Amino acid sequence: MKPAPFALERYFARHEFSARYLLSPSDCESPTMHDLLALGDAETRGLWDRLTLGYTESPGHPLLRETAAAQYAGLGAQHILTAAPEEAIFIAMNVLLEPGDRVILLTPAYQSLGEVARALGCRVEAWSLRVENGAWALDLPRLRALLAEPARLVVVNFPNNPTGTLPTAQEWRELTALVERAGAWLFADEMYRMLELDPARRLEPACLMGERAVSLAGLSKAHGLPGLRTGWLACRDRKFLADCQAFKDYTTICAAAPAEILSIIALRAGDTLLERNRARVAENLAAARAFFQARPQRYAWLEPDGGSIAFPRRLAQPAGMAWADDLVQRLGVMVVPGSLFAYDDAHFRVGLGRANLPEILALLEDE
Ligand SMILES: Cc1ncc(COP(=O)(O)O)c(C=O)c1O
The missing domain is CATH 3.40.640.10 (Type I PLP-dependent aspartate aminotransferase-like (Major domain))
Known part of the structure; x- marks a missing residue:
């Protein structure tokens, strides 16, 4: 069996570690190993030390x-x-x-x-x-x-x-x-x-x-x-x-x-990690919603119900992969257009789980 290339993952492979900013990651901010180990209890610290x-x-x-x-x-x-x-x-x-x-x-x-x-x-x-x-x-x-x-x-x-x-x-x-x-x-x-x-x-x-x-x-x-x-x-x-x-x-x-x-x-x-991430997603969602809804000529906002992502639609030109190519080259901002989900390319994914989303939105002010 030979699956077709995974368009989204190939795109991440190209940009994830070279673009300065990621508008479209799907995960939440990752803790350091030091921080995670600090959340261990006596039993799990023992498992770790004796591993x-x-x-x-x-x-x-x-x-x-x-x-x-x-x-x-x-x-x-x-x-x-x-x-x-x-x-x-x-x-x-x-x-x-x-x-x-x-x-x-x-x-x-x-x-x-x-x-x-x-x-x-x-x-x-x-x-x-x-x-x-x-x-x-x-x-x-x-x-x-x-x-x-x-x-x-x-x-x-x-x-x-x-x-x-x-x-x-x-x-x-x-x-x-x-x-x-x-x-x-x-x-x-x-x-x-x-x-x-x-x-x-x-x-x-x-x-x-x-x-x-x-x-x-x-x-x-x-x-x-x-x-x-x-x-x-x-x-x-x-x-x-x-x-x-x-x-x-x-x-x-x-x-x-x-x-x-x-x-x-x-x-x-889990409670500690999830609470932190839910709070960040809620804050970022409010920021993203306000940003895109304030620009109704350029974007149609579509509210998510959950997850660390949203999938609004760009109304202005350029849109889709042409816009994504332009943004990454000019501003160092990587955005995932809808075609990477075999969907209408004018949609794009917004990642709500990372700390620097407000900084990235500020970069998109004039786009
Ligand atoms: C819906 C969905 N399922 C599965 C996966 C795969 O998860 P992982 O990359 O941790 O293997 C992803 C990753 O983006 C995803 O979005």
Whole structure:
């Protein structure tokens, strides 16, 4: 199997470490290792100090799995398999899908959520978010119509990257029920969970909504720790997880030992890390909303419901990749245009999780 180049990741590879400013990162500000270790308790500091750098347990450190499982009522360590988030997508798609399978993908989407399936020979059909009255909206009747024909898998991502949209609890119940009734699997990328702007809108994880439902979560976004490369699949179906573990023998076999201990520290100190990041996202959201709404000739603001991202639309010219090329060359500001999500190029992603967003907005004053 040969997946097509990952447009967004190739673009980041080009600019992430050379552009002076990033308007469009998706993660939150990362703590230093020193700060993270300082959040450890006696047990985790002991684990860190005595750590040997051998291979680790393939399904993930038992304490890491147990700590991750604590957020899924009724599930335990046996329902968790750790893997880097991107790796977890790759593994889950390989395990769930066969050539010719029909896959329904909520779009716009993080490319690998559809591309791995496509490269496996599946028929991937888009289920698009709509813009309704200046806001992102879910089209459940369209999903119902798409599910009238047999499908193997429905792939969603909430809060959605790049739009930040979230269904209501009622829509989420309807969506999961539709998928279950159709006899399809549900893969829910929940990488931006815990960053809901209104915590009351946090969705029940998909893995608790059905037997054939998989949740993907990890520490890259809300915790601001993508450098740990820690994520996990949560699912009630232990056969699915066992198959994923067997597939992982061909990807990484097991996680990096230091990352596992640091991840346990991060999960145990979750409240501290998340509070910090939620506060920054809320402040940055207010700044970004004010900035773009004050320039209605040039931008149409679209409010996110969660995540550390927004996906407004540029109305002025240049827009899209031409604007992105110009900004990075002239101002050293990297912006991700919509075409990197196979979407209308006039949209662009705004990252709300980093400390220097106000400084970047000031640079865009005259754009
Ligand atoms: C929706 C979504 N899923 C998965 C990932 C992959 O996470 P990671 O880069 O930590 O592997 C990302 C990263 O941007 C993402 O936005």
